[in-house]
Amino acid sequence: MPLPTMRRYFSRLTTTVVLCVVAAYLSVLSPTVPTAAAATGTFQQVTSFGSNPGNLQMYEYAPANLPAGAPVVVALHGCTQSATDYYSNSGWQKYADMYGFALVFPQTTSANNSFSCFSWFDSTKDTRGNGEAASVIQMVTHAESQYGSDTHRVFVTGLSAGAGMTADLLADYPDVFAGGSVDSGLPAQCATAQTQASSCQTSNQNLTPAQWGDKVRNSDPGYSGPWPRVAIWQGTADTTVYPVNATELAGQWTNAWGISQTPSSTQSLPGGTTESIYNDGGGKPAVELYSISGMAHGLAVSPGSNTDQCGSTGTYYLNYICSSYYTAKFWGLDAGSSGGTGSLTAPTGVAVTGTTNTSVSLSWNAVSGAASYSVYREGTKAASTTSTSYTDTGLASGTAYSYTVAAVDSSGRVGASSTAVTATTTGYAPQCFTTNNYNQVAAGRAHTSGGYTYANGSNQNMGLYNTYVTHTLEETSAGYYVIADSGCPA
Structure with a gap:
């Protein structure tokens, strides 16, 4: 179960009790995750996507004949769950088919954590360039290369521990993710060690929005925006991850954006849901908080065939509202890239x-x-x-x-x-980075294919993917790198 009463995990249980609890949880999981047939594409495992410093597994789904330039959505499961669980129950596959985007499902196992939780509370695993966070970025890079994806439309969502990791990823890699959705989760970098996790889940940390915002800014020093657009989903009756976390998340991300902590507007949605919208300076929603009255710990779904219905109910998949649908709309995934079905002609003279x-x-x-x-x-x-x-x-x-x-x-x-x-836009100052190919990939400046390393943007071949080959990369525009071994700026 997602974030399975981690207080119990951190308490002084005897070794026998711990082993019994873990065994009981793991007994409900398949020893292997099968490839599952989908509506128009295939859900399948990718066995080679990079050096994988976080020891994660990668699964993916994309509609058949997905065109180049489509978005990518990364979806992270909760504790004791798997990529298959999230694919089957969350409803994201429905909207991948409907709106046209690729899905990446990272998976962790009991080898990383006894309850198969993503390590949102471990600074050696959830920070930029390190551990599980770095593995997820390698999955994104692999998917972008495989599908010819739009690198400006990459999004991440997660449930519970997966949501905690989602918040961390948004703070670590605001240059990678255009938006995120934190479902029953924690603020970015709430805990830096395992012993702090229980306090984050159940207690007010008594930090100001500015202090929470500093945790975002300090996760990628020097980055100044634009920030990801963040959706926050929280049940008011959640006793695993207390509702105060949603308040802290809203304060954190509105502060990062530099906007008011007072909602620009609110509205009522199905399932007893109240949506609070925080607009940026241009009047566009930057942060949205969805509070679901009476919902316990889990992901909000709403089984059915209507456009705004999705998912399947089950343990920690709760029948209130299709959170995946509203999140997809918030990110603009329903807009597509080629106009709609109306009869009006295209504007000229743009x-x-x-x-x-x-x-x-x-x-x-x-x-x-x-x-x-x-x-x-x-x-x-x-x-x-x-x-x-x-x-x-x-x-x-x-x-x-x-x-x-x-x-x-x-x-x-x-x-x-x-x-x-x-x-x-004007005013970009080129930056230079000299290190080995392994570190360039881990930092998100390059990617791998067939054992070789390629600079992001220019796609220049940097040689073998290892720690022995070193290059200087110049970032000539945001996310675009060229080899500059002869001098930088070139």
């Missing part, structure tokens, strides 16, 4: 009218019959506006962004998308 180090301004020609316009950044909906111009804010400096615009009629149907335009 042009970049200005850039700063954190913003891009656009304009376009009006479309007859349009009630509004949807603006897409890197294929994900960034805004809706009734104007024929828009300024996108909160962007990374020195970074190229692709934009399209689609007209929306009065009934909400989205027309064809415009031709894409690319805008590059």
Whole structure:
């Protein structure tokens, strides 16, 4: 079970009792995880995805004929669960088929933790470049290479211990993940040692939002944004991970974003759910908190065939609301990248009218019959506006962004998308990194394929993937690296 009463795990049980408890939990798990047939694709294990310093296993699912440029969603199970459990019960496969994206399911085992928990409480395993966190990033890199994925649309979600690791990953790798969803989980870096885990689960840590925000900022020093968009799901009757954790998470991520801790708006959703929305400076939701009245510890699902229904009930899969559906919509995965089914023509004359180090301004020609316009950044909906111009804010400096615009009629149907335009924000200062190929991959600056190492972005061959070959990489724009052995900046 997710985060299975870790207080009991950390208490002074006798060796015999501990072994009996672990044996009972593990007896309900299959000794191996089979490949499972899916609606249009295949759920399967990937046996080679990198050096795997965290000793994790990788499973994946993608719809058949997934086009290049699709997003990637990483989904982490809870304690005593498996990748198969999460794939079968969470509902994410339904939306991968419906909206078109790849799924990665990391899996840990009792070899790492007696209860098969992700180690969200261990700074040697849940920090940037280390242990399980580094293994997950290697899985992401493998999936991006395999599917030709959009590296600007990578997201991570998790339940319980998987949610604790999700929060850590968002803080460790804000340059990798565009968004995350923490389901019945903990704030990023709440615990740095196993002995602190129980206190995090059940107690108010009495930290200010700024102190929580510092834990995010200190996880990747020097990073200044944009920050991932974070969904927080919490049951009010959770006695395993107390609801105070959701309050701390909201304070942590609104502070990281530099926005108010007071919700911009609230609304009621199915299943006794209250959604609190915290907008960024441009009026777009940056953090969303979903509080589910009366729900105990688990992942909220809602079995059924409607678009907003998903998943299967079971141990720690609770029938309230389809959290995966609302999370996918929050991330913009339902928007696609090629417009909708409406009859309106694509806007013409889309042009970049200005850039700063954190913003891009656009304009376009009006479309007859349009009630509004949807603006897409890197294929994900960034805004809706009734104007024929828009300024996108909160962007990374020195970074190229692709934009399209689609007209929306009065009934909400989205027309064809415009031709894409690319805008590059100003002010990026090149950075240089000299180390061996193994460390370059672990730090997220390079990836591996067929035993060789390749620079992210430029895809230049750096030689064999080992600790003996050393290169200098220059980051010429965010996430784009070139070999600069002859001098840096090149």
